[in-house]
Amino acid sequence: xxxxxxxxxxxxxxxxxxxxxxxxxxxxxxxxxxxxxxxxxxxxxxxxxxxxxxxxxxxxxxxxxxxxxxxxxxxxxxxxxxxxxxxxxxxxxxxxxxxxxxxxxxxxxxxxxxxxxxxxxxxxxxxxxxxxxxxxxxxxxxxxxxxxxxxxxxxxxxxxxxxxxxxxxxxxxxxxxxxxxxxxxxxxxxxxxxxxxxxxxxxxxxxxxxxxxxxxxxxxxxxxxxxxxxxxxxxxxxxxxxxxxxxxxxxxxxxxxxxxxxxxxxxxxxxxxxxxxxxxxxxxxxxxxxxxxxxxxxxxxxxxxxxxxxxxxxxxxxxxxxxxxxxxxxxxxxxxxxxxxxxxxxxxxxxxxxxxxxxxxxxxxxxxxxxxxxxxxxxxxxxxxxxxxxxxxxxxxxxxxxxxxxxxxxxxxxxxxxxxxxxxxxxxxxxxxxxxxxxxxxxxxxxxxxxxxxxxxxxxxxxxxx
Amino acid sequence: xxxxxxxxxxxxxxxxxxxxxxxxxxxxxxxxxxxxxxxxxxxxxxxxxxxxxxxxxxxxxxxxxxxxxxxxxxxxxxxxxxxxxxxxxxxxxxxxxxxxxxxxxxxxxxxxxxxxxxxxxxxxxxxxxxxxxxxxxxxxxxxxxxxxxxxxxxxxxxxxxxxxxxxxxxxxxxxxxxxxxxxxxxxxxxxxxxxxxxxxxxxxxxxxxxxxxxxxxxxxxxxxxxxxxxxxxxxxxxxxxxxxxxxxxxxxxxxxxxxxxxxxxxxxxxxxxxxxx
Ligand SMILES: Cc1cc2nc3c(=O)[nH]c(=O)nc-3n(C[C@H](O)[C@H](O)[C@H](O)COP(=O)(O)OP(=O)(O)OC[C@H]3O[C@@H](n4cnc5c(N)ncnc54)[C@H](O)[C@@H]3O)c2cc1C
Ligand SMILES: Cc1cc2nc3c(=O)[nH]c(=O)nc-3n(C[C@H](O)[C@H](O)[C@H](O)COP(=O)(O)OP(=O)(O)OC[C@H]3O[C@@H](n4cnc5c(N)ncnc54)[C@H](O)[C@@H]3O)c2cc1C
Ligand code: SF4
Ligand code: SF4
Ligand code: FES
Numbered sequence: 206x207x208x209x210x211x212x213x214x215x216x217x218x219x220x221x222x223x224x225x226x227x228x229x230x231x232x233x234x235x236x237x238x239x240x241x242x243x244x245x246x247x248x249x250x251x252x253x254x255x256x257x258x259x260x261x262x263x264x265x266x267x268x269x270x271x272x273x274x275x276x277x278x279x280x281x282x283x284x285x286x287x288x289x290x291x292x293x294x295x296x297x298x299x300x301x302x303x304x305x306x307x308x309x310x311x312x313x314x315x316x317x318x319x320x321x322x323x324x325x326x327x328x329x330x331x332x333x334x335x336x337x338x339x340x341x342x343x344x345x346x347x348x349x350x351x352x353x354x355x356x357x358x359x360x361x362x363x364x365x366x367x368x369x370x371x372x373x374x375x376x377x378x379x380x381x382x383x384x385x386x387x388x389x390x391x392x393x394x395x396x397x398x399x400x401x402x403x404x405x406x407x408x409x410x411x412x413x414x415x416x417x418x419x420x421x422x423x424x425x426x427x428x429x430x431x432x433x434x435x436x437x438x439x440x441x442x443x444x445x446x447x448x449x450x451x452x453x454x455x456x457x458x459x460x461x462x463x464x465x466x467x468x469x470x471x472x473x474x475x476x477x478x479x480x481x482x483x484x485x486x487x488x489x490x491x492x493x494x495x496x497x498x499x500x501x502x503x504x505x506x507x508x509x510x511x512x513x514x515x516x517x518x519x520x521x522x523x524x525x526x527x528x529x530x531x532x533x534x535x536x537x538x539x540x541x542x543x544x545x546x547x548x549x550x551x552x553x554x555x556x557x558x559x560x561x562x563x564x565x566x567x568x569x570x571x572x573x574x575x576x577x578x579x580x581x582x583x584x585x586x587x588x589x590x591x592x593x594x595x596x597x598x599x600x601x602x603x604x605x606x607x608x609x610x611x612x613x614x615x616x617x618x619x620x621x622x623x624x625x626x627x628x629x630x631x632x633x634x635x636x637x638x639x640x641x642x643x644x645x646x647x648x649x650x651x652x653x654x655x656x657x658x659x660x661x662x663x664x665x666x667x668x669x670x671x
Numbered sequence: 672x673x674x675x676x677x678x679x680x681x682x683x684x685x686x687x688x689x690x691x692x693x694x695x696x697x698x699x700x701x702x703x704x705x706x707x708x709x710x711x712x713x714x715x716x717x718x719x720x721x722x723x724x725x726x727x728x729x730x731x732x733x734x735x736x737x738x739x740x741x742x743x744x745x746x747x748x749x750x751x752x753x754x755x756x757x758x759x760x761x762x763x764x765x766x767x768x769x770x771x772x773x774x775x776x777x778x779x780x781x782x783x784x785x786x787x788x789x790x791x792x793x794x795x796x797x798x799x800x801x802x803x804x805x806x807x808x809x810x811x812x813x814x815x816x817x818x819x820x821x822x823x824x825x826x827x828x829x830x831x832x833x834x835x836x837x838x839x840x841x842x843x844x845x846x847x848x849x850x851x852x853x854x855x856x857x858x859x860x861x862x863x864x865x866x867x868x869x870x871x872x873x874x875x876x877x878x879x880x881x882x883x884x885x886x887x888x889x890x891x892x893x894x895x896x897x898x899x900x901x902x903x904x905x906x907x908x909x910x911x912x913x914x915x916x917x918x919x920x921x922x923x924x925x926x927x928x929x930x931x932x933x934x935x936x937x938x939x940x941x942x943x944x945x946x947x948x
Contacts, residue, residue: 378890380709380716380756417758419890423695444892448904455897455904455923457930464893472715472887478941481715481741482887483934557926604891606909 214316215244226507226538229392229475233297233322238276241326245274248318251310256320259308261654264288266305266320273323282331285324286340290364291357291653293332293399294386296325299650300528332402339410343370348667351376351434353420353607356384357649358440358640360403361656362663363412369664372411374434376418381471384442385641386649388471389463391501393508394531397470421606426614426636436635436663439622440656443641445602449493453551454597458485458559462498462598469505487594490514491562493548494598495525500532502596503540514540515590519547519567519580545569545580549587551595561591601646611636621645629659637663673708673754676730682810686736686780687746688722694729696721696759702787703765703881703913706731707889709756710744717741718886718908720784721760731757734783734812740938761889762912765879767791770853772798774846775821776839776867778859779805782813784881785858790820792856798822800850802842804859808833839863840870847874854879857916861928865921878916882907884927899923 218234219225225232236244248270256266264285272281285292301307301321309317348371352359355377363373381387383400408414418424420441429437446461448454460468465484468474472482490506492499495518503514516535518525521544525532536542545567552561566586569578603620615623615632622631622638629637639655641647677690696706705720723732737746748754765788773792777785782803793799801821805811806829818824825842826834835842840863846852847870855878857867864880871878884896884907891909898907901918905911 378758379888380758417756418695419758419761422760422890423699423758444890446892446894448894450904455899455927457927461894464887464895467887467893473713477934478938480713481744481938483931483938485930556929557923606890 212243212247214247214319215240215322217319217322222534222537222539225393226504227510229508231396232393232534235329236322236326238278238330241273241323242276244319244323245270247311248274249310255308255310256305256318259303259305261304261648261650262288262657264305264324269327270318270320270323273327278327278330279335282327282335285327289324289650289653290361291403291649292324293328294357294395294403295650295653296321296323296328297395298390298528298648300648302529304650332399337406340368342368342410345372346370346667348372348435349374349433350436350438350663350667351429352438352440353426354378354384354440354442354640354642355382355404355414355416356440356442356640356652357386358442358652358656359384359438360407361653362438362440362637362639362660364407364410365657365660366663367407367410367412369660371664371667372413374413374415375407376420376424377414377416378419379471380416382414382416384440388467389498389501391466391470391505393504394501419606421608421610426607426611426633430635435667436637438629438656438659438663439607439631439636439638439642440640440652441604441607441642443601443646444604446597447600447602448597449548449599451548451550453553453559456551456553456559457557458487458593459551459595459597460485462494462502462596463601465502465596466498466505469509475505475509484509485594486510487592488512489592490594490596491590491592492516492596492598494518494600495520495527495542496598496600497527497531499596499598500527500535500540502598504535504538506594506596507538507540511594515543515592516540517543517546517548517562517564517590519545520577521545521569524577543590547580547582552589559592559595561589562595563587563589601641603642603645608642619645627658628662629655630662635666673757675748675750675752675754678748678750681734681812682805684737684746685810686734686783686812688732688734689745689748690730690732691754691757692729693731693757693759696757697724697726697729697731700724700731700760701764702767702791704760704762705889705912706733706757706759707761707886708733708745708754708758710741710748711755714744714755715741716756716758716887716889717745718761718883718889720881720912722783722786731759734780736780739935740942743939743942758889761908763910765791765913767795769795769797772800772850772852773854773856774800774802774843774852776802776843776855776857776859777804777817778839778863779810780812781859781863781881782817785856786813786816786820788856788858789817793820793822800846801825802827802839802846804828804839806830838866840866843867844870847871847876852876855916856880861921861925864916864919868916868919868921872917879913880916880919881912882914882919882924883912884924885930898927
């Protein structure tokens with residue numbers, strides 16, 4: 206035991222910040238086999254592993270790490286797959302510091318085992334060396350399931366149910382599947398190739414993916430039942446941009462993060478004019494908000510050639526919701542943080558393009574309903590910040606396209622679908638829901654966890670009834 | 672999947688019609704709704720109104736003006752070729768009702784968008800007066816169809832080469848003077864809609880316009896298409912594209928349409944160079 210603690214946490218090699226801040230290639234480069242084995246040796250193989258409690262889908266962490274340590278990489282990935290069907294994604298984007306790694310026993314005294322990096326290693330190793338064998342599938346049941354939305358939540362349901370012998374069709378509004386994994390999270394953090402391979406894997410298992418179908422417009426949920434689907438899973442995400450409702454917000458050069466990132470990622474505007482979709486390339490960029498979405502927007506703006514990128518956030522550093530790794534990466538790339546600052550209005554030039562933002566300083570007052578200290582404006586502290594591009598990344602809401610066209614589906618006061626947290630059942634017979642459309646914008650792994658519970662429940666329903 | 676089954680050029684090749692196979696969309700579409708099309712892997716998502724649909728054949732018809740890179744690319748696509756992606760029907764359908772005398776005013780390619788609405792209003796038993804205009808005679812489209820869809824058709828050209836010499840608004844003013852008009856529908860270039868709404872506001876006649884802001888997803892997810900209507904921000908792709916013209920901030924719409932002027936010029940230039948080479 207004492208020996209294990211002496212090995213330092215293996216850092217993952219990364220692209221140099223000065224180089225990577227101008228390209229869209231992935232930032233962390235991945236472990237070599239030697240590094241992975243060495244990192245795996247740090248795990249104490251606890252009898253009561255607290256790390257597992259920190260993982261929303263209970264990956265058997267010590268077991269797969271032991272297999273890596275023994276050089277059994279294929280077995281390691283199979284171990285992970287028992288619980289998590291998208292390890293190449295989760296290893297990269299889970300907020301490990303508050304989940305698995307945050308609960309690792311070693312975190313108490315120093316650095317936790319790099320669980321996320323090891324998970325990523327196993328998944329990448331399998332993609333590079335594996336034979337791509339398909340897992341065994343149950344006999345066809347003759348039942349048909351419609352999954353609406355191809356984000357991590359919908360993909361999980363599709364994968365689980367196709368293996369149980371049901372016929373699964375995934376309907377996606379966009380022209381490419383993957384949800385936030387393709388339109389939101391940038392290439393430099395999650396290469397799109399990985400997502401497409403995961404989708405391709407599901408297609409090889411027999412899942413039918415139909416893009417360009419907007420449920421609520423092209424077809425409505427009740428019609429899916431008429432067409433012969435026995436169950437419907439709704440995993441449409443939190444696709445409604447939130448704005449600030451301050452004057453000047455419709456000036457040219459002010460984007461919602463959804464628009465900015467969709468243009469950059471899904472439409473590949475960073476390759477304009479080779480790709481046809483344009484994007485405003487700011488020199489002096491302001492990003493409002495401090496979550497993962499804000500970090501992704503800021504780092505994208507830097508890669509599109511900005512001279513200066515500032516994150517403006519109304520609370521303080523402790524409250525920033527982004528993953529620690531992303532904040533760290535953003536800082537390394539030269540992104541500046543303006544904390545305790547809030548916009549009051551945007552100022553445009555005579556062409557209607559944004560040229561500045563008037564802000565006010567904030568201070569922290571009493572805790573609010575979220576338990577965080579409420580930021581209050583400091584009177585008379587207004588000042589102006591010049592900028593030529595603003596990205597608003599202050600959260601997302603529930604898109605009403607599907608929910609408003611589905612009768613009998615109960616919503617909460619914010620428009621999210623009401624679903625049983627244990628089963629994903631909604632108030633409408635035969636309809637389940639999970640992921641961001643139930644919880645509000647959360648995480649990839651929570652959306653997958655909700656999908657897993659729902660697929661268990663759907664399978665029971667298809668076998669025994671509601 | 673989305674094969675071009677029929678293709679026609681109009682207005683001297685500046686306007687193109689495509690009838691496209693899209694059964695799921697054709698089954699559902701209503702007047703006033705639009706689709707988003709993407710030609711190929713590197714293409715942009717372009718919104719176009721459905722000028723017609725045929726649910727039995729499973730086709731939709733679009734009529735578009737060639738104004739930039741993407742519409743020029745669409746124009747180069749021949750019968751038998753396919754759009755990679757077509758998404759729809761999007762937007763809220765036009766609210767059609769029987770009101771009495773209504774005037775449908777269309778400018779340029781706006782006539783293509785206006786036609787199904789005009790037909791719908793006539794089918795409901797309204798007395799429909801149509802006014803259509805173009806810069807010059809050769810650019811006028813759908814005259815025959817608009818004639819069939821209305822009780823009375825007036826044609827205008829800016830240069831006087833055909834019909835009334837002058838703007839559609841002049842003819843409209845005349846009609847507003849003479850008749851008890853219950854509704855005006857105005858669809859065309861933004862400046863035309865702006866001046867039309869100014870005029871109908873003087874006569875206090877309810878006016879509906881169809882807006883064409885830049886869009887990305889068309890499902891209310893990005894906010895790119897936001898327009899100010901009655902002092903409030905609306906998303907044209909879900910709340911519209913039709914709005915009460917008297918409430919619309921047209922100047923803001925015009926500015927937002929110019930967001931990518933330089934990029935559009937660059938893309939178009941490169942596209943035409945490649946085509947000539
Ligand atoms: C920029 C960004 C960065 C993020 N970074 C992280 C991170 O680092 N780590 C992390 O854990 N989480 C992160 N998140 C959050 C995470 O991505 C989401 O919580 C997760 O993707 C939710 O999954 P989902 O399946 O519920 O929905 P989504 O991923 O949103 O997928 C929903 C899909 O449904 C489709 N859809 C919507 N409406 C319809 C309809 N009517 N018909 C058909 N299809 C429809 C959408 O187009 C979309 O493809 C980030 C989110 C964003 C936006
Ligand atoms: C709901 C909706 C329905 C539409 N229906 C039709 C239709 O039925 N027929 C038709 O011809 N056009 C229609 N349009 C406009 C059409 O989408 C644009 O003409 C097209 O996107 C231009 O693309 P481009 O790459 O060829 O030109 P770009 O290079 O993008 O632009 C060239 C020129 O067109 C202007 N422009 C750019 N985008 C738009 C836009 N969205 N609307 C108007 N002008 C624009 C630019 O300011 C520029 O001057 C519609 C737009 C919307 C939003
Ligand atoms: S899925 Fe996420 S939380 Fe669970 S072990 Fe993997 S990285 Fe950790
Ligand atoms: S808590 Fe840490 S050391 Fe213990 S089993 Fe889990 S990863 Fe290994
Ligand atoms: S086009 Fe994205 S919200 Fe309307």
